[in-house]
Amino acid sequence: MKAKLFTFLSKPYSVLIVILIAILLSLSDRNFGYFFGLGVVLFIAWQKKWDWSYFGIGQKITLQTIITSVWISIVYFFVTGVIDGVLQHHLGDNDLSSLDDLRGDFGNYLLMMIIMWVFAAMGEELLFHGYYMKRLAKLMGGSNKAWGISGVIIAVYFGLSHGYQGLSGIIGITIGSLFFAFLFYKNRTNLLLLVFIHGIYDSIWLTLIYLNEDMRVSGWFEGLIYK
Template sequence: MKTKLYNILNKPYAVVLVMLIAPLFGFIDRNFVFFFGLGIAFLLLKGSKFEWARFGIGQRISGKTLVRSLLLALALFTLFYVIIDPILQLWLGDFDLSSINDIRGNFGGYVALMIIMWVFAAFGEEFLFRGYYMKGLAELLGNSNKAWILAALMTSLYFGISHAYQGLIGAVSAFLWSFAISLIFTKNKNNLLLLVLIHGIYDSIGITLIYLNKDHLILEWVQQLF
């Protein structure tokens, strides 16, 4: 039974079926959408006898990777927090941060959220959305450069919709951010851990600003410019 299930999930088109079925679990709880896809990805990983390279984890973390991840995370932070997100907020309103607002000034909540973020957002989302969904779609579409770009676009739309709980601006911003980091993956197909670090560092800065209640300062500065 386990072998048959693995063989079915191992089919090239299975990634599309998983992406279509996963949102149905949103009627139960939005988190189930993520954990269903992640569960399938780990079943495939286990069935392949933990062939991590299949999901883009073919390189270990090196000093070079650490430096690149820090620089790219800071670049993305500047692009989104200082330019894109404040402009989007002028048109689409504020992000719905009700799910994490309780960490403001709450050190225990801040530490807990940081741990959860690194495990489930930085590693979990990159493993699922880039390592499984995007890589699987790219290979299904022919594994060409155009296929990878199309897979990046499709995965980013999916990623953006999955963040709709943050409001329309959350979905749009997540789509644009996902597309940016997906383009990085197209150039580093065998180094998913680079994206994990970028994602973790980027979110760590954002969460820290929320904890310090300083996340609104950049928006106010941009509004003054306009």
């Protein structure tokens, strides 16, 4: 049974079916679609004897990767801060009420940091770029154009999957995901670069929420454009 399933999942077109099932499951709860997709990724990794290069993790962690991820994360924080400021000015604030339990609670903050690094930074990059984007690009021929189209499709999908954050959140996350898709397009064997940037960026915002400073920082970014 598992051999037949692995054979099916090895077919280029199988990624379309996996994405379709994930979307249908997400109509009930986005976590259902996410964990279904992540389960598929882990099953494939298991059958391939944990060869992570299949998903774009083909380089070891180096000091250069860490340094690069830190400075890109900082630049990304400020650029997206300004973009979000514009979006929230016209479309309303992002709905981050699901993270209110973090405010002033160090235990919840620490737990969420662990969850974020495992399931958001590592899990989402592995699923959306290492699997969805890479396999979809291969399905379309594997050319640079195919990688570009695949990146746009997955960025839109990833943005829509964050519908609970409201329209400004969807648009902002889609724009951010386009940047991550471009990074993977340029670094197809170094998915860990994306993982570190994702994790560092989210860590900054989780820390601001814990300190109850997120709205003030968001207001500061908005004030840079609309004084």
